[in-house]
Amino acid sequence: MTAVIVLMLLQGLLGAYDTFAHHELAAGLPGKPQARAELALHGAREWIYGLVYLGLAWLAFQGVWALILAAIMAVEVVITLKDFLLEDRTRRLPPSERVLHTVMALVFGAVLAVLAPVLAAWGQLPTGLALQNHGLGSWAMTAMGAGVLVWAVRDTLAARAKSPAAAPPAAPNGRTVLITGATGFLGPALIDALLAAGWRVMALTRDGLSARARFGERVLVLESLDHLPAETRIDALVNLAGAPVIGGLWTRGRRETLLGSRLNVTRALLALAERLERKPAVLISASATGYYGDRAEEGLSEASGPSRGFMSELCWRWEAEAVKASELNIRVCLLRLGMVFDWRGGPLPLMGLPFRFGLGMVMGTGRQWTPWIGRHDAIRIVLAALDDPRWRGPVNAVAPDLVTQKAFADRLARWLKRPRFLAAPALALRLPMGEMADLFLASQRVLPRRLSELGFVFEQPRLEDVFRSSDPVRLPRRLGEQPVAQAVDAGELGTIAAPDQEITHVGAELVGEQPHQAA
DSSP: OHHHHHHHHHHHHHHHHIIIIIIIIISOGGGOGGGHHHHHHHHHHHHHHHHHHHHHHHEEEETHHHHHHHHHHHHHHHHHHHHHHHHHHHOOOOHHHHHHHHHHHHHHHHHHHHHHHHHHHHHTSOSEEEEOOOTHHHHHHHHHHHHHHHHHHHHHHHHHSOOOOOOOOOOOOSOEEEEESTTSSSHHHHHHHHHHTTOEEEEEOSOHHHHHHHHGGGSEEESOSTTOOTTOOOOEEEEOOOOOSSSSOOOHHHHHHHHHHHHHHHHHHHHHHHHOSSOOSEEEEEEEGGGGOOOTTOEEOTTOOOOSSHHHHHHHHHHHHHGGGGGGTOEEEEEEEOEEEBTTBSHHHHHHHHHHTTOEEEETTSOSBOOEEEHHHHHHHHHHHHHOTTOOEEEEEOOSOOOBHHHHHHHHHHHTTOOEEEEEOHHHHHHHHGGGGHHHHOOOEEOOHHHHHTTOOBSSOSHHHHHHHHOTTOOOOOTTOOOOOSOBOHHHHHHHSOOOSOOOOOOGGGGGSOOOOOO
16 A cells, blocks of 8 residues: 555645646636636546545545445546546647646556555455554545645635626627737636627737637637738737746746746737737736835835836836837826736635635735735726726726735635634745745735726725625625625725825836836
8 A cells, every 4th residue: 555655645746736837827727717617627536536535544445345446536537538638628738737647647547556456455355444544644645635625625616606797798889909818817807898898809819729718709819910911900909918927936037937928928019019000099008016016114106116126127127118109109008906806716716715714824924015906896997998098107906995914814814704813924935935925025005096086986995895796605694794885986095095195197108217226
């Protein structure tokens, strides 16, 4: 049994890496409606693996039980084959994922080869479940099994979560929008909203297979802009493309990938706009509140400049590239997004998972400000920016409900009716993550000044609005719990986030400057 345990633990580690690196970070499967079938297969396989880990850790399956275990392992093989076939039809797998799947198939084959004679010997014994103890191996298998079962719950819930109901089709408005990053977390929901509003949609993506499976014939999917003729009519550009900032340590090579994935796509859009006979009217380019760097308690409006750190550099260089479109008489709107929250994908399900099991924690001191916005409002902001010529230059796309990291953790725990008593010191995050830990530790008290000036009314102004609107496993309300207001106007903004400095209008030219040091 020692060889079986070693091989099973190796398979578990490979599977954990595949889940985090490929399914969660690279592909973002839980947030994609087209991945529901794949997630269901993943969940079924994880339930099997989790139970097998726990069973082999402490039990000998004798007699008929050996046949039952063999049948369960055979079912796992069938599920894995169906998963491989489905993946090939619905999304483009990176080479690393294909190699890893091959290695995992070989390891599982070795598990079956080593386990077969053990099952044959058990099958000769009287039917029953006999206790056995493999020492440290049993406890390692137990820990692995528990972890796999946690992820089985995660994938099963994600597979069962209902996609937002599509709005009724609208009459075409005669306008065409080109979107990059169409298969990311924000892209599919935005495309559904644009189609419902009557836009014709073109989508530039590296994964045409996944995009066509998701959108069908409703969207013209492009994997390159080079062959679009100059007479093509494109009225608006929405640039959401960029490799995930969470997906590997920020080594020199990784930083180049993160920068290149944003700058190269933006340059391709500018090159297309330059050769089109009829220029697009507007470019909406995503950025992030990471533009401001770590600024402690400073109130940050769109007038605030960038700071030190890789995230700040990444954002201001991206914005500086996008603002070059103004030279072609294209209106440029730069959306500095906070963390985009929704239970159907993005960071919230991953952040909320430990809270559901009573393991929620505060990161660092907990005093750092954490800007965020609900996905529903983020989409509404993009739609507003497409139509309203007043939307230009940088816009802080953040909710008015300013929260510290501790306040976020406490409110999430309270919403899920779970305790919150753990904390992760900053050093414990910085040692393994390096500068990437700034994503969780940097303080950015970002104010939605321009949104207030533009009269934008939030439909998810508070965290509880996001928690309530899309949580697939929300527990019953406490007796007498009252709903939270669904909107906030410019007057309410002052009570939620009182400004501490004068508002000044900032044109798009600001982002082309070199970053200066934070005060």
